[in-house]
Amino acid sequence: MDATQANPTYDLSTGRGLIACPRCDALHIEEDLDQGETARCIRCNTVLARPRAGAFVQLIALSFTSIVLLIGAVFFPFLEISRMGIGNATSLFGVALAFADGVLLPLVLAVLAMIIALPVFRSFLLLYTLMPLAQGHRPHAHAADAFRMAEALRPWSMAEIFVIGTSVALVKVAGLASVHLGPAFWAFCGLIFVNVAARAFMCQTTVWDAIEQGNALPAPGDRG
Ligand SMILES: [Zn+2]
Known part of the structure; x- marks a missing residue:
């Protein structure tokens, strides 16, 4: 799931922030994920976010x-x-x-x-x-x-x-x-x-x- 990408432009005013990989510190733009989607680090594949219903x-x-x-x-x-x-x-x-x-x-x-x-x-x-x-x-x-x-x-x-x-x-x-x-x-x-x-x-x-x-x-x- 390509929910996060390294993108130099981000806008905090829209509620989007940066999210750092807990393992390798790579910065990603935080995207809103749907239930069941998974965001992984583009560099080391660590799971960054995995929202689940309930x-x-x-x-x-x-x-x-x-x-x-x-x-x-x-x-x-x-x-x-x-x-x-x-x-x-x-x-x-x-x-x-x-x-x-x-x-x-x-x-x-x-x-x-x-x-x-x-x-x-x-x-x-x-x-x-x-x-x-x-x-x-x-x-x-x-x-x-x-x-x-x-x-x-x-x-x-x-x-x-x-x-x-x-x-x-x-x-x-x-x-x-x-x-x-x-x-x-x-x-x-x-x-x-x-x-x-x-x-x-x-x-x-x-x-x-x-x-x-x-x-x-x-x-x-x-x-x-
Ligand atoms: Zn990483």
């Missing part, structure tokens, strides 16, 4: 799903280890409490922040940004900051890495005792798919455009 509503649903799964992941049993009739099941919350007065406390807090707190916070930021936009309302006052922060925090949400790390560790433990995976482990696995789906629906250019257009709407005050 993407905001789907992203909101996925953010809610993510919050529910993460809350379940904290309090449901993560795994149960048993050997010779003696077993023990624990949740992430239980692990945190067990290490609450030890030297490992900073490590536990860092892990919980990366795998629980940050993803939940990111989901709330996305909800804050997208909910008014999905309803066609003016965005909240700090929607741009919230969305920028949500995108900046994306690499620090490490739920998937946690699942991979845990799986590798469990292979070793499984040789010593019988291990049963609890609901929290499966919640994390579900979270991987939710994140993949959210990434597929997320088109940053579309969100920024929606924030920009939403801010151009008449000021609220009559919203209540």
Whole structure:
């Protein structure tokens, strides 16, 4: 789809701006795309924009799903280890409490922040940004900051890495005792798919455009 072309003339007064490729920094004139069209960088073929119908509503649903799964992941049993009739099941919350007065406390807090707190916070930021936009309302006052922060925090949400790390560790433990995976482990696995789906629906250019257009709407005050 040849929606963007390197063109030296552009006119900001018509609402058209420039868009930089996130990978190679090539500048393109931003064009309005129809649903289903894809704009790619002319130099490195990176996808620049891919608007999809109903993407905001789907992203909101996925953010809610993510919050529910993460809350379940904290309090449901993560795994149960048993050997010779003696077993023990624990949740992430239980692990945190067990290490609450030890030297490992900073490590536990860092892990919980990366795998629980940050993803939940990111989901709330996305909800804050997208909910008014999905309803066609003016965005909240700090929607741009919230969305920028949500995108900046994306690499620090490490739920998937946690699942991979845990799986590798469990292979070793499984040789010593019988291990049963609890609901929290499966919640994390579900979270991987939710994140993949959210990434597929997320088109940053579309969100920024929606924030920009939403801010151009008449000021609220009559919203209540
Ligand atoms: Zn590029």
